Structures are given as structure tokens and as C-alpha cells.
Amino acid sequence: MSDLDDFKATYFDECSELLTELEEQFATIEGGDQSSERLNAVFRAIHSIKGGAGAFGFSGLVGFAHAYETLLDKVREGQVRLSPDVTALCIRANDIVADFVAAARAGTELPGEYGADEKARFDALCAGEDDDGGEPMEEFDIEFVPVMVDLDKGAGEEGPADPAGLDAFAAAPLAADGEHWEIRFRPHSELYARANDPLLLFRELATLGELSVRAVFEPIPLLADFEPFGVYCAWEMTLASPTATETAIREAFEFVEGNCDLEVVQLSAAPVTVAEPEALSLLAAVEPIAARLADRMPEPPALELPDEAEAPLPSFSDLADTIKSAAPARQPFIPIRSEPMTPRAPVAEAPAAAPDAEAERRNGVQSIRVDLDKVDRVVNMVGELVITQSMLTQQMDDTLRQKYQELVRGLEVLAQTTRGLQDSVMAIRAQPVKSVFSRMPRLVRELATKTGKKIRLETIGENTEIDKTVIEQLSDPLTHMIRNSADHGIELPEKRLAAGKTETGVIRLSAEQAGGNILIVVEDDGAGINREKVMQVARQRGVVAADQQLTDEQIDQLIFAPGFSTAEAVSDISGRGVGMDVVLSNIKKIGGSVHVRSWAGRGTRMTLRLPLTLAVLDVMLVRVSQNPYVVPLSSIVETMQCSRASFERVPSGGKVLQVRGEYVQVIDLCDRFEMATSVDEKNRFVVLCEAEGSVKVALVVDDIIGQQQVVIKSLEENFESIEGIAGGTILGDGNVALIVDVQGLKTAKLRRAAA
Amino acid sequence: MRILTVDDSRTILAMLHHTLSNAGFEVLQAEDGQKGLSVLEREKVDVVITDINMPVMDGIEFIKHVRAKGIHASLPILILTTETSQDKRDQGRAAGGTGWIVKPFDPEKLISVIHRVVH
Numbered sequence: 068m069s070d071l072d073d074f075k076a077t078y079f080d081e082c083s084e085l086l087t088e089l090e091e092q093f094a095t096i097e098g099g100d101q102s103s104e105r106l107n108a109v110f111r112a113i114h115s116i117k118g119g120a121g122a123f124g125f126s127g128l129v130g131f132a133h134a135y136e137t138l139l140d141k142v143r144e145g146q147v148r149l150s151p152d153v154t155a156l157c158i159r160a161n162d163i164v165a166d167f168v169a170a171a172r173a174g175t176e177l178p179g180e181y182g183a184d185e186k187a188r189f190d191a192l193c194a195g196e197d198d199d200g201g202e203p204m205e206e207f208d209i210e211f212v213p214v215m216v217d218l219d220k221g222a223g224e225e226g227p228a229d230p231a232g233l234d235a236f237a238a239a240p241l242a243a244d245g246e247h248w249e250i251r252f253r254p255h256s257e258l259y260a261r262a263n264d265p266l267l268l269f270r271e272l273a274t275l276g277e278l279s280v281r282a283v284f285e286p287i288p289l290l291a292d293f294e295p296f297g298v299y300c301a302w303e304m305t306l307a308s309p310t311a312t313e314t315a316i317r318e319a320f321e322f323v324e325g326n327c328d329l330e331v332v333q334l335s336a337a338p339v340t341v342a343e344p345e346a347l348s349l350l351a352a353v354e355p356i357a358a359r360l361a362d363r364m365p366e367p368p369a370l371e372l373p374d375e376a377e378a379p380l381p382s383f384s385d386l387a388d389t390i391k392s393a394a395p396a397r398q399p400f401i402p403i404r405s406e407p408m409t410p411r412a413p414v415a416e417a418p419a420a421a422p423d424a425e426a427e428r429r430n431g432v433q434s435i436r437v438d439l440d441k442v443d444r445v446v447n448m449v450g451e452l453v454i455t456q457s458m459l460t461q462q463m464d465d466t467l468r469q470k471y472q473e474l475v476r477g478l479e480v481l482a483q484t485t486r487g488l489q490d491s492v493m494a495i496r497a498q499p500v501k502s503v504f505s506r507m508p509r510l511v512r513e514l515a516t517k518t519g520k521k522i523r524l525e526t527i528g529e530n531t532e533i534d535k536t537v538i539e540q541l542s543d544p545l546t547h548m549i550r551n552s553a554d555h556g557i558e559l560p561e562k563r564l565a566a567g568k569t570e571t572g573v574i575r576l577s578a579e580q581a582g583g584n585i586l587i588v589v590e591d592d593g594a595g596i597n598r599e600k601v602m603q604v605a606r607q608r609g610v611v612a613a614d615q616q617l618t619d620e621q622i623d624q625l626i627f628a629p630g631f632s633t634a635e636a637v638s639d640i641s642g643r644g645v646g647m648d649v650v651l652s653n654i655k656k657i658g659g660s661v662h663v664r665s666w667a668g669r670g671t672r673m674t675l676r677l678p679l680t681l682a683v684l685d686v687m688l689v690r691v692s693q694n695p696y697v698v699p700l701s702s703i704v705e706t707m708q709c710s711r712a713s714f715e716r717v718p719s720g721g722k723v724l725q726v727r728g729e730y731v732q733v734i735d736l737c738d739r740f741e742m743a744t745s746v747d748e749k750n751r752f753v754v755l756c757e758a759e760g761s762v763k764v765a766l767v768v769d770d771i772i773g774q775q776q777v778v779i780k781s782l783e784e785n786f787e788s789i790e791g792i793a794g795g796t797i798l799g800d801g802n803v804a805l806i807v808d809v810q811g812l813k814t815a816k817l818r819r820a821a822a
Numbered sequence: 823m824r825i826l827t828v829d830d831s832r833t834i835l836a837m838l839h840h841t842l843s844n845a846g847f848e849v850l851q852a853e854d855g856q857k858g859l860s861v862l863e864r865e866k867v868d869v870v871i872t873d874i875n876m877p878v879m880d881g882i883e884f885i886k887h888v889r890a891k892g893i894h895a896s897l898p899i900l901i902l903t904t905e906t907s908q909d910k911r912d913q914g915r916a917a918g919g920t921g922w923i924v925k926p927f928d929p930e931k932l933i934s935v936i937h938r939v940v941h
Contacts, residue, residue, distance in 0.1 A: 077833050077836050080832075081832050107877075110875070111830065111875050111876070114875050115831040115833075115875075118833070118834060118925055119831060122925070259896075260895070260918060261899075261915065261918050261919060262898045262918070263898075264939075266941075267941065321921075322939070
């Protein structure tokens with residue numbers, strides 16, 4: 068990746084953060100908070116987006132952001148009122164900025180007129196408020212006032228340079244070749260206060276041609292009247308250059324414009340140059356003065372205590388001496404060449420301060436940015452550590468335990484520490500779901516506009532944290548679910564009113580942590596799933612057998628079946644040729660599950676259950692025939708011995724288990740995975756699991772070995788996808804165990820039954 | 823030579839860092855004026871480049887604070903500014919800014935501006 072790509076990546080990252088912030092800020096602003104802090108933050112966000120865009124030449128984005136920024140600037144200055152209308156315009160503008168950023172990221176161009184309407188409105192708004200006399204006067208104009216009025220300072224520094232010196236200058240004899248310029252330069256004390264250095268200006272000028280500099284000393288007052296920060300020196304220069312222009316010369320003084328008196332006059336011929344030794348001696352005399360003046364500028368004690376004038380003047384005597392000795396040698400010109408002169412003692416050559424960890428800490432470094440790859444490396448190593456630790460624990464048999472009690476204690480501590488380490492590492496990867504949730508308001512706005520419906524989005528629990536990888540995978544499914552809710556769930560306003568509901572439909576998006584899982588719920592108060600239609604379509608497409616009867620809940624889940632879509636015509640919004648089955652497969656990919664419930668006329672609720680982390684799973688280790696299998700602990704309800712379970716045969720030949728009056732489908736893993744069991748039926752175990760929607764499944768296994776943590780290895784990546792198996796893992800003893808996919812087993816069973 | 827760069831935009835900080843370190847400068851970074859001040863408290867720097875619009879403490883305030891400290895009276899401070907924000911540039915100068923750099927900057931120009939304010 069080139070440097071530029073690196074910068075772009077940083078920029079786009081930053082843009083998404085800023086856009087998220089904008090979304091949040093405007094949510095608060097819409098809520099009535101128009102504090103300047105908020106308006107400033109909004110302004111800054113757009114300003115930063117524009118700044119970066121300029122650096123990469125995203126001109127469309129720069130143009131739009133600039134117009135928007137101008138408006139925001141007026142808003143924060145109070146010149147444009149942030150009415151609900153303007154707020155709505157801004158929110159729309161945020162979306163447009165986001166589109167520009169997305170286009171820039173994708174390397175595509177938006178149409179030229181994109182955002183032009185909004186831009187025109189910005190300009191109109193800005194112009195409308197400007198009628199009262201244009202730009203307000205800048206209050207910091209003082210630097211352009213030629214005569215400084217400063218009560219702290221003595222007389223003697225007002226007015227331009229001593230004209231006497233200039234006469235001599237003007238009378239200098241001139242030679243006949245090349246273009247020649249006279250430059251008269253008298254700094255004001257502000258020039259020094261802003262850390263400008265005349266010597267550097269001379270150096271700059273010398274790049275234009277042959278430069279001669281002559282110092283013009285003004286009368287030094289008596290000690291009592293001497294102003295330490297006063298300016299008692301001006302310069303006159305002659306520049307011989309065939310190419311220099313007045314603009315180029317003035318450009319050298321660009322930074323000090325307004326802080327000096329400057330005259331640039333073109334002559335027709337060159338002055339006589341002066342012997343170098345003389346010139347150098349004067350240069351040597353001038354330098355310390357310039358240096359001292361610059362160095363001494365604003366030291367408050369000296370200003371406040373004028374009677375202690377001696378205090379800041381240890382150098383006064385040599386200053387006076389220098390000036391005295393320099394004064395007679397006033398006529399010579401000093402040629403300055405393009406190469407830099409010997410600088411005065413550099414300010415910054417003191418040894419760099421040693422790194423001070425304590426100071427670093429005091430100054431509050433509260434966050435650092437770490438490459439995700441680095442974190443992942445740690446996560447993987449911790450995963451391996453977990454395995455090693457559990458292997459060590461397994462190796463401890465009773466004899467060893469008796470013999471090496473210290474070792475056992477050590478291992479226990481190790482187990483605890485490992486667990487803590489793992490939690491901490493996972494916490495590093497965790498991020499609030501806010502980053503995904505914050506994209507949804509815009510989506511809902513767009514959906515509402517497209518469908519002509521009125522929809523309000525409510526978000527709850529957006530600070531809930533989930534693993535970063537999970538969050539990244541969450542955006543698409545969530546977008547799809549919300550589209551589905553807006554398109555199929557929420558009714559048109561008139562329909563809602565007719566049904567006795569409020570005109571505006573509500574989609575509620577919430578996140579919460581429940582045990583080892585995160586629940587994300589998308590809920591709407593729309594019409595609910597039309598089960599009749601769902602069944603009809605499902606039968607048509609062969610998803611369900613013609614004579615099969617399903618419960619309401621089973622029908623609801625059908626919307627996630629592959630290739631299922633009830634939209635009769637493919638709508639612009641959710642029917643994009645892919646159904647909700649994509650949601651399911653995406654969620655499954657990250658180890659989660661989806662469940663839907665619907666109430667006719669009252670709404671639909673879709674629940675995503677996601678693992679807190681992707682890497683490590685708490686499992687129960689079981690034995691099926693001679694092989695170890697693991698069942699995710701989060702799905703296990705209870706376990707029992709078969710001898711205590713009450714099975715009943717059903718006419719179809721299958722078995723069901725009666726648990727507290729409820730009949731639960733039984734899946735014998737030996738049968739299911741086609742293995743023979745040598746264990747007597749009554750010594751086998753039942754593992755009662757909960758699949759989606761609180762549907763229970765009873766798994767029958769040969770033995771229960773224990774509980775532990777495993778690191779999940781993907782089967783798809785390393786082998787191939789197997790129905791009923793969610794993945795694999797390596798056990799402490801080095802054996803491979805497969806992870807049972809409870810939901811998958813259940814669905815497969817259902818499908819077989821249907822076939 | 824050490825340069826302190828102060829900007830709330832990571833993009834700009836990264837670009838400055840790249841350009842300046844390639845030119846042989848040592849680059850320090852701070853995300854806002856407040857952080858810039860604490861860097862100056864413990865580190866010796868030769869030039870400061872600062873943005874104006876920043877959270878916590880903006881560039882104008884930052885420059886005023888720097889100038890208020892006697893030891894930094896002659897520390898050159900360059901203001902990062904855009905072509906269009908003349909008023910901000912002027913405010914920055916009035917606060918004690920030595921010169922300015924117009925964004926977007928090209929690397930050569932950036933270096934030459936630095937050489938205009940430091941030996």
C-alpha cells in the first residue's frame with residue numbers, strides 16, 4: 068500500500084467517526100440542545116472532513132463541505148438561526164457528505180449536480196443573513212494599525228524609521244546593470260512578539276538575488292527611558308536581481324505584513340558594493356541586537372517593574388557598546404548571499420528531555436490506537452494459552468494431585484489468570500454497537516421518504532459492547548431487518564389511522580447483554596407477518612410440504628428460509644432478490660441466531676442472539692460412540708440420565724421426551740451421526756438444549772465428560788460445512804472435537820420430516 | 823530539528839508526520855491545544871504547526887497560552903489554515919502566530935515555509 072493509500076485509509080476511518088458524531092450531535096440538537104459546544108463540534112467535524120478531502124483532491128466533497136461549513140459557521144456565530152427547517156437541511160446535508168465520502172472511498176464520481184439544491188439553500192441562507200452590511204468587522208485589526216498605542220511601553224517607538232538614515236540610503240551611488248530594488252524595513256515590536264526574525268527575512272530575500280543590508284540605528288534613549296522591548300533598529304536593503312518583482316519581494320515579508328513599515332522601490336541601476344571585511348563586522352554587530360531583541364520580547368516582570376530597568380539589562384552595556392562602535396560604520400552595505408548565515412545560538416539545542424513516563428501518565432494519555440492485527444494476534448495467543456491451560460489441568464490425575472499440591476494450586480491460579488487475561492483481551496476488541504446503530508436513523512429516513520410512510524426510529528442500549536468482528540458483520544443483517552420492518556411491517560399512515568394506531572410507525576432497535584450473549588432486537592408496531600400468505604408462498608416454493616401443518620411460530624420462522632420472499636413484486640427497498648435468509652446465514656456465520664415473533668395487527672419482533680466473542684466458547688464435552696463432541700453451554704438447559712427420563716414413542720417412529728408436561732423432540736446423536744453405541748440405553752445421557760424461540764431439543768449422548776472452554780476453529784475454512792455441526796475445536800489432549808449446532812440439527816430434522 | 827504538530831484530524835497529523843519526517847525533522851503530535859501545551863511543558867521543540875479549529879482548546883487560545891510563557895516568546899508558530907479562512911489566519915497572527923501554511927499543502931511548500939521561520 069502506498070503512503071497515499073495509507074493516508075486515505077486514515078482519512079476514511081476518520082470520516083466515518085466524524086459522520087457518526089454528526090449523526091449523534093444532530094440527534095441531540097433535534098432534541099432542543101443548541102449549545103455552542105455542540106454547534107462547534109458539528110462545525111469542526113465538517114471542517115475536518117473538508118480539510119482531508121482537499122488534501123486528496125476530492126473536489127466534489129470539498130465544494131459541498133465548504134458551502135455547508137460556511138452555513139455552520141454562520142449558525143455557530145448566531146447569524147443564521149437553527150430552525151427546525153435548517154436542522155432538517157443539515158441532517159440531509161450530513162447524508163450527502165456521507166454519500167460523497169462513500170463515493171470517494173469507492174473511487175467513483177457522483178453526478179455533478181449532486182447536492183446542488185442543498186448547496187444553493189446554504190448559499191441563500193448565508194446570503195440572507197448577510198444583508199445587514201456584509202461581513203462583520205474583524206475585531207483583531209490592531210495588527211494593521213501602523214502606530215501602536217501601548218500603555219506599557221515608553222515613547223520613542225512610534226512612527227516610521229528615521230528619515231535621516233533613509234536619505235543616505237537613497238543617495239547611494241548606483242551601478243548600471245540588472246534590476247535594482249530598494250527595500251526599507253522597520254519592524255514593529257509585534258513582529259518580534261510573533262517570533263519573526265529579520266535575519267530570516269533577509270535570507271529569504273537573498274534567494275531572489277544579490278542582497279545588501281544596512282542597519283539603521285535610531286537614537287538610543289537614556290537608560291531610564293530605555294524600553295527593553297522597544298525597537299531601535301531598522302534596515303535598508305538593496306536587492307540586485309534581474310528577475311525579482313515587487314510582488315516577489317513583498318511575498319518575502321508576507322508573514323510580517325502589518326507588523327512593520329515596508330517600502331519597496333525599484334531603482335534603475337546597482338549600488339557600489341563595499342569591501343567585505345567591513346560589512347561582516349557590521350553584520351556581526353547587528354546579529355546580537357536582533358537576537359536579543361527577539362529573545363527579550365515578552366517577559367512580564369520587566370514590563371511591570373519599570374524602576375528595576377536594570378534587571379533585564381545585564382546586556383545593556385554591551386548593547387550600547389556595540390551600537391556605539393557600529394554607528395560610525397553606518398554607510399557600508401552588507402552583501403548577503405543565498406547560503407544561510409551563521410545562525411545565532413539555536414534556541415533548541417539543549418539536550419532533549421528524557422522520556423518521562425510519569426509526566427506522560429500525568430498528562431493523561433487515556434487511549435491509544437492499536438492495529439487490529441496486533442490485537443488479533445494477542446487474542447489468538449490467549450486462545451492457545453486457554454487450550455494449553457486446560458490440557459495441563461486434564462493431565463493432572465488423582466495421584467499427581469495428591470503428590471504435588473503446590474503444583475495443583477499453581478494450576479488453579481493459572482486457570483484464573485488465563486480467564487482474566489482472556490476477558491481483558493476480549494474487552495479490548497469490544498466496541499459499543501453505537502457505531503452500527505448510528506447508521507440506522509439515516510436508513511429509516513430514506514425508507515420513510517421512499518415508501519411514503521411515517522416512521523420513527525428508537526434506539527436503546529447503544530452503548531452495549533460487542534466484539535469488533537461481530538459488529539462489522541452486523542451492519543448488513545441489521546440493515547436488511549430494518550428495511551424489512553419499514554417495507555413490510557409498518558403500514559401507510561392512512562392504513563394505520565384506520566386501524567386505530569398513531570400515524571407514525573415506530574421501529575425500535577435495542578441491544579442488551581443477556582448472559583454470554585448479546586440480544587439485538589428489531590421491533591416494529593406494524594401489521595405483523597401475514598401468516599396465510601407466508602404459508603401459501605412456502606407451499607408454492609416447496610419450502611413446506613403441501614399437507615404439513617405448522618404452528619404460528621414455525622410459520623414466522625419461514626421468512627428466513629432460503630429463497631423465500633413474500634413480496635409479490637420485488638420492491639425497491641427490501642426485495643432485492645435476496646430474502647431474509649441472507650440475514651440468517653450472516654448471523655450464523657458469526658455464531659448467532661435469529662428468531663422472529665409476530666402479532667397480527669400489532670407488530671413483529673426479530674431477535675438476534677449473538678455471542679459476546681467469537682473466539683472462545685464455553686462448552687460441555689460429551690461422548691458420542693468413541694468420539695468427543697462439544698455442545699455450547701449457552702444452549703444447554705439441563706442434563707439428565709436416560710434412566711430418569713420419560714421417553715414416549717410417536718407414531719412416526721421417532722421419540723419425544725416429556726419434561727414437566729412439555730413434549731420435546733429427541734435427537735440421538737449416535738443415530739444422527741450414524742455411529743453405533745455400545746452403551747446401555749439407561750446409562751446414556753440426555754442433554755436438553757434450547758434452540759431458537761425457546762424451542763427445546765433433547766440430544767441423547769453416550770456420556771458427559773465435563774465442561775471447559777474451547778477455541779473455535781472454522782470447519783468451512785479448514786474442511787467444509789457439515790449440517791448439524793457448527794465448527795471444530797482442538798481439545799487439551801490434542802484430539803479434535805466437533806461442535807454440535809443445536810439449531811442446525813433441529814432445522815435439518817424439520818426439513819427431513821417435511822421431505 | 824523538532825516540530826510539534828497540533829491538529830484534531832488524524833489524517834492531517836499523519837500527512838504532516840510523513841512529510842516532515844521524510845524531510846528529516848523529528849515530529850511530535852498533539853490532538854488539541856491543551857495537549858499541545860503539555861507537550862511544550864516537557865519537550866523542547868523548534869517549531870510548532872497548529873490547526874485552528876480544535877476541540878478542548880482551539881489554535882488561537884493555544885497560541886496565546888504559548889506566547890504568555892516567556893520561554894516560548896521566540897518559538898516560531900505556524901498556523902494551518904485554508905485558502906478561505908483569512909479571518910482565522912488574522913486572528914491566529916494577532917494571537918502571536920509567526921506565519922501560516924495553507925491547506926492542502928504540498929510537501930515542498932511546507933518545508934520551505936518552515937525554513938522561512940526557523941534557522
